[in-house]
Amino acid sequence: MDLRKLSFPDAPIIKIEPPGPKSKEILDYQFFHEGAAVSYSRGLPMAIKRGRGVTIEDVDGNIYLDFFGGAGVLNVGHSHPAVIEAAADQIRELTHSLDIPNLPRKALVENLFSVLPEGIDKVFFGGPTGSDAVEAAVKLAKFNTQRTGLISFEGGYHGMTAGALSLTSGYPFKESLFSGLPDIHFIPYAYCYRCAFNKHPDSCGIECAQYLEHKLDDPHSGAGKPAAVIVEAVQGEGGTIVPPEGFLPKIREICTKYEVLLIIDEIQAGFCRTGKMFAFEHTQTVPDIMTMSKALGGVGFPISCIAYNRALDTWPPGKHIGTFRGNVIAYAAGNAALTFMKEQDLAGHAAALGNTMLSRLKNMEARSEIIGEVRGKGLMLGVELVEDKASKKPAPLLARDLRTYCHRRGLLIEIGGHYFNVARFLPPLVLTADLADKGLDIFEESVQQVEKSR
Numbered sequence: 001m002d003l004r005k006l007s008f009p010d011a012p013i014i015k016i017e018p019p020g021p022k023s024k025e026i027l028d029y030q031f032f033h034e035g036a037a038v039s040y041s042r043g044l045p046m047a048i049k050r051g052r053g054v055t056i057e058d059v060d061g062n063i064y065l066d067f068f069g070g071a072g073v074l075n076v077g078h079s080h081p082a083v084i085e086a087a088a089d090q091i092r093e094l095t096h097s098l099d100i101p102n103l104p105r106k107a108l109v110e111n112l113f114s115v116l117p118e119g120i121d122k123v124f125f126g127g128p129t130g131s132d133a134v135e136a137a138v139k140l141a142k143f144n145t146q147r148t149g150l151i152s153f154e155g156g157y158h159g160m161t162a163g164a165l166s167l168t169s170g171y172p173f174k175e176s177l178f179s180g181l182p183d184i185h186f187i188p189y190a191y192c193y194r195c196a197f198n199k200h201p202d203s204c205g206i207e208c209a210q211y212l213e214h215k216l217d218d219p220h221s222g223a224g225k226p227a228a229v230i231v232e233a234v235q236g237e238g239g240t241i242v243p244p245e246g247f248l249p250k251i252r253e254i255c256t257k258y259e260v261l262l263i264i265d266e267i268q269a270g271f272c273r274t275g276k277m278f279a280f281e282h283t284q285t286v287p288d289i290m291t292m293s294k295a296l297g298g299v300g301f302p303i304s305c306i307a308y309n310r311a312l313d314t315w316p317p318g319k320h321i322g323t324f325r326g327n328v329i330a331y332a333a334g335n336a337a338l339t340f341m342k343e344q345d346l347a348g349h350a351a352a353l354g355n356t357m358l359s360r361l362k363n364m365e366a367r368s369e370i371i372g373e374v375r376g377k378g379l380m381l382g383v384e385l386v387e388d389k390a391s392k393k394p395a396p397l398l399a400r401d402l403r404t405y406c407h408r409r410g411l412l413i414e415i416g417g418h419y420f421n422v423a424r425f426l427p428p429l430v431l432t433a434d435l436a437d438k439g440l441d442i443f444e445e446s447v448q449q450v451e452k453s454r
């Protein structure tokens, strides 16, 4: 398929500096009537009219290149025609089913089993969001082990419901009175640019992964034997952090040795994003339980799922329930999206185009004083901004300015990272080389502008 046909032609087109007057009116309405925690529309101020492929149009007629892709939801692009058709056909037949089976649900389960690793042979649909999948995974792990403790990683992001938020490391997301789940411990991730152990990846022996063994082995480490370790194979919100190859296998090995379950959270990195169907496949690591959501709903229909080996399927009927675990439109859309991903080899496309983009970004890094590090896998890319390369002092304000400059020129990016100083790209995987170049041209110009204006 010619992927160019999925997006608006000639994007980006900026007719009026965003937010234009129509956007402004809708934004003002939102800020007055909706809660103050509304977030994305503050960083990317506009009101959206429609989306196609890698492009979206705002209500003032501006067309943007969307390198944020709904925070990793829109892997097959906005309004993908085959997905929309599947959803539209389904909406006339049946839309809600609790967990009573139906053909779209069965078709999605079959399709999922064609891509899940060997040994993962049970799926369970949770409530609509990724956080719900995390809650279900944790509950299943606790039920099987009869233990309460959990180990998560610094920089880990697992969602906003109480259990998932407890496993999310970012303090700014937790209000001062938030107490969360008991017995949660955070250990350093392989964030080599800012190594917690002050080591270098070439010679460190992956000390951060080894530290898990210390945590589990030392009776005075502060952590009793936990139910599970939860980890992202590539950290997303933590700043697009790609660990060295040996990291995940080491975590797997230690979990097996200490009989602790390993939950891999694929909510953001899954479904071809990193150049494989699931990010853990880069190192042939198989989790005990995995979480999925975001791109599983095709073009943004809410759905979440966990998958695991049937030996863990010990919970009795009715142990985990919920009204919205039966969104039939999401099953139909997700099935069409997954079929498209497989047929078009979107994983291979993401790997190849991601490599090209990474090289160009690395060239920018070499020329810029404010780019501390560029990193990524497939089409999950991050650019960490610093005040200068020697001090590595995080530069969140420069990152904010960069997002604004990009937006005004027609490119949508978001910001994440420990210090909110990482420009993040999660474009739809139907991105073409031509649009990737146009987006990176805008990004490069904007970095130069930000650098000059310091």
Ligand SMILES: Cc1ncc(COP(=O)(O)O)c(C=O)c1O
Pocket (backbone or CB within 6 Å): 071, 129, 130, 131, 132, 134, 157, 158, 159, 160, 232, 236, 237, 265, 266, 267, 268, 269, 293, 294
């Ligand atoms: C890795 C990961 N896990 C869990 C979540 C939570 O998903 P949701 O926002 O749909 O609840 C996210 C969201 O960004 C995520 O990136």
